[in-house]
Amino acid sequence: MKRKTCIVIGGGITGLTTARQLFDSGFQVLVIDKGKGLGGRIASKKLSIRKAGEGTFDYGAQFFTVTNDIFRPKAHEWLAKGVVKFWAESFENKNPKLAVSNEPKYCGVTSMRDLSKALGTGLSIRTDTRVLSIERKNDRWNVFTDDHKEFFANYLVIATPLPEAMLIIKNSMLSIGNDLHHELSTIPYSQCISVMLGFMGETNVPEPGGIYLAGDPVAWITDHKKKGISPNANTVTIHASHHYSQANWEQPYDKLCNDLLVSSREYLPQDYIYWRIHKWRFSQPRRKFEKEFLQIPEHPFLYLAGDAFGGPTIEGAYVSGFLCGQDIIKAER
Numbered sequence: 337m338k339r340k341t342c343i344v345i346g347g348g349i350t351g352l353t354t355a356r357q358l359f360d361s362g363f364q365v366l367v368i369d370k371g372k373g374l375g376g377r378i379a380s381k382k383l384s385i386r387k388a389g390e391g392t393f394d395y396g397a398q399f400f401t402v403t404n405d406i407f408r409p410k411a412h413e414w415l416a417k418g419v420v421k422f423w424a425e426s427f428e429n430k431n432p433k434l435a436v437s438n439e440p441k442y443c444g445v446t447s448m449r450d451l452s453k454a455l456g457t458g459l460s461i462r463t464d465t466r467v468l469s470i471e472r473k474n475d476r477w478n479v480f481t482d483d484h485k486e487f488f489a490n491y492l493v494i495a496t497p498l499p500e501a502m503l504i505i506k507n508s509m510l511s512i513g514n515d516l517h518h519e520l521s522t523i524p525y526s527q528c529i530s531v532m533l534g535f536m537g538e539t540n541v542p543e544p545g546g547i548y549l550a551g552d553p554v555a556w557i558t559d560h561k562k563k564g565i566s567p568n569a570n571t572v573t574i575h576a577s578h579h580y581s582q583a584n585w586e587q588p589y590d591k592l593c594n595d596l597l598v599s600s601r602e603y604l605p606q607d608y609i610y611w612r613i614h615k616w617r618f619s620q621p622r623r624k625f626e627k628e629f630l631q632i633p634e635h636p637f638l639y640l641a642g643d644a645f646g647g648p649t650i651e652g653a654y655v656s657g658f659l660c661g662q663d664i665i666k667a668e669r
């Protein structure tokens with residue numbers, strides 16, 4: 337019997353979860369991602385910092401919670417296999433407008449990338465490759481990439497942030513109906529500027545290594561040594577608020593670094609030995625679509641999934657990817 341095939345655009349938690357479901361059910365799956373590595377907004381960096389030694393940073397998502405029954409078995413599996421660990425019950429919160437849950441928070445044992453590595457093991461993956469457009473031809477989906485290649489499969493899942501999915505749809509001149517187009521195009525995303533910093537000395541970030549600041553300009557700080565993932569070097573990530581990030585998006589990087597460091601002076605030494613900025617244009621969706629994933633009615637075998645469908649967290653992304661994968665498996669039975 338011929339194996340069913342699927343291309344998944346986007347190797348974040350959503351896309352990897354769908355790909356994993358399908359691969360484990362016998363599909364031939366290809367994941368295509370424009371990034372250098374997998375994980376998307378789960379992003380980590382390990383590097384040698386002058387005078388300080390090997391340091392690790394998580395500069396996207398910092399932790400995950402486990403509140404959803406669809407995600408719970410996977411989280412338990414990761415805990416049992418030593419992929420993830422418990423990090424904290426709660427963090428100090430200086431932001432009176434922010435309601436923070438007391439759900440246990442977990443993180444990767446060596447970095448958040450451990451999650452995407454665990455999901456991606458054994459899958460066929462093509463990184464550093466941007467999908468430009470798609471086309472339905474001869475009962476299959478053809479996918480055109482920026483390295484002038486063409487891939488095809490029976491099923492196609494777009495698991496990117498929605499604005500990037502809508503760009504692919506637009507470039508492909510696919511009509512999805514005005515109402516749906518409007519609904520999908522108007523889900524807003526927050527922006528986030530992340531600053532990674534290395535210090536010779538310790539920080540004053542309280543144990544267990546995370547704190548929510550007043551909200552503007554700094555939303556959050558992680559001390560990765562206290563988090564337990566950077567034992568040799570004092571590495572820190574600052575996440576700026578959406579408001580600050582949006583207003584200062586085009587500012588020079590040294591200004592961003594300086595602004596955010598000065599605003600964190602109660603917790604961080606002011607003399608750093610390493611710095612780097614990462615800008616998240618689509619950090620988290622600020623509203624959720626009504627369903628956990630979407631099979632586009634006008635276009636057979638074309639799916640959209642992601643945290644704009646499942647909810648703006650790792651759990652939400654997992655649930656969206658899982659249910660999308662299950663729907664495809666069911667359609668094939």
Ligand SMILES: Cc1cc2nc3c(=O)[nH]c(=O)nc-3n(C[C@H](O)[C@H](O)[C@H](O)COP(=O)(O)OP(=O)(O)OC[C@H]3O[C@@H](n4cnc5c(N)ncnc54)[C@H](O)[C@@H]3O)c2cc1C
Pocket residue numbers: 345346347348349350351368369370371374375376377378395396397398399400401465466467468495496497500501504528530575616618619620641642643644647648649650651652653
């Ligand atoms: C700074 C920050 C902090 C966060 N903190 C937390 C947290 O502490 N806890 C939590 O639960 N969640 C947090 N989140 C949210 C969480 O990271 C996301 O909800 C989740 O990772 C989304 O996963 P995804 O797979 O849907 O999307 P993504 O991770 O964005 O994956 C989509 C992938 O698609 C790829 N892609 C896009 N366009 C194309 C294209 N044209 N061709 C090929 N590939 C393409 C991208 O490279 C990317 O890898 C945070 C997010 C950010 C940015």
